[in-house]
Amino acid sequence: MVELIVAEDYQRLSEQAAHIVARQIRNKPDSVIGFATGSTPLGLYRELVEMHRQGELSLAKVTTFNLDEYVGLSREHPQSYYRFMWENLFAHVDIEPDRIHFPAGLFTDGEAACEAYERELEAAGGIDLQILGIGANGHIGFNEPAESLTLSTHIVGLAEETRQANARFFENLAEVPREAITMGIGNIMNARAILLLASDKNKAEAVQSMLTGKVDPKVPASVLQLHPRVTVLVNAEVAAHLQT
Numbered sequence: 001m002v003e004l005i006v007a008e009d010y011q012r013l014s015e016q017a018a019h020i021v022a023r024q025i026r027n028k029p030d031s032v033i034g035f036a037t038g039s040t041p042l043g044l045y046r047e048l049v050e051m052h053r054q055g056e057l058s059l060a061k062v063t064t065f066n067l068d069e070y071v072g073l074s075r076e077h078p079q080s081y082y083r084f085m086w087e088n089l090f091a092h093v094d095i096e097p098d099r100i101h102f103p104a105g106l107f108t109d110g111e112a113a114c115e116a117y118e119r120e121l122e123a124a125g126g127i128d129l130q131i132l133g134i135g136a137n138g139h140i141g142f143n144e145p146a147e148s149l150t151l152s153t154h155i156v157g158l159a160e161e162t163r164q165a166n167a168r169f170f171e172n173l174a175e176v177p178r179e180a181i182t183m184g185i186g187n188i189m190n191a192r193a194i195l196l197l198a199s200d201k202n203k204a205e206a207v208q209s210m211l212t213g214k215v216d217p218k219v220p221a222s223v224l225q226l227h228p229r230v231t232v233l234v235n236a237e238v239a240a241h242l243q244t
């Protein structure tokens with residue numbers, strides 16, 4: 001079941017998202033949280049940091065799994081998702097570094113890297129709350145539009161539109177990696193609850209297809225219609241383009 005919530009603006013969306021995440025952590029301090037990178041959850045992470053600074057939230061017992069990482073980037077690379085999470089969240093809260101999990105961006109054996117992540121997810125007992133952004137092409141994690149869905153952690157060629165969308169973080173398009181390692185659709189669907197955020201009007205079409213289109217691997221997010229507990233949080237700018 002998908003519940004749609006419209007927040008007035010990006011700030012309110014970020015605050016509401018932070019309340020949902022904080023509620024999860026307060027109800028279950030040892031929650032397993034799936035995190036996403038990208039621009040959309042930045043406000044959420046800012047709010048979580050603020051809650052922690054105010055003494056209102058502890059992540060000391062939380063375990064985290066990130067959705068994805070660029071293939072070929074070391075953890076120290078300025079554009080690695082590992083570094084992104086440290087800079088924007090992990091360094092500013094009381095999270096235990098041992099409980100932070102990322103798919104490996106640098107590896108000699110890709111299959112082994114994917115299997116290792118699967119084992120870590122399994123050992124943690126799965127994800128309690130998965131945070132997602134959405135690509136303008138309907139991708140979630142880096143599950144790009146395709147003929148079929150891949151369920152488990154895998155290596156994926158990034159769609160050209162995704163590379164272009166993410167080029168803003170790199171010196172130029174050529175520097176954007178061509179591959180990523182990502183949780184699969186099955187990993188995401190196994191999360192006990194999902195919170196998807198969209199705050200840019202260029203996402204409206206993808207959000208619309210996700211909410212009311214047919215379930216189609218060409219819009220990977222559409223599969224979320226089959227999940228029992230999904231909250232889609234959009235700002236008014238996105239909502240203005242939706243027909244629900």
Ligand code: F6R
Nearest residue numbers: 036037038039040133134135141
């Ligand atoms: C990031 C991820 C991607 C992004 C999506 C939206 O870990 O998995 O699916 O959530 O590309 O990115 P932004 O928020 O930058 O528009």
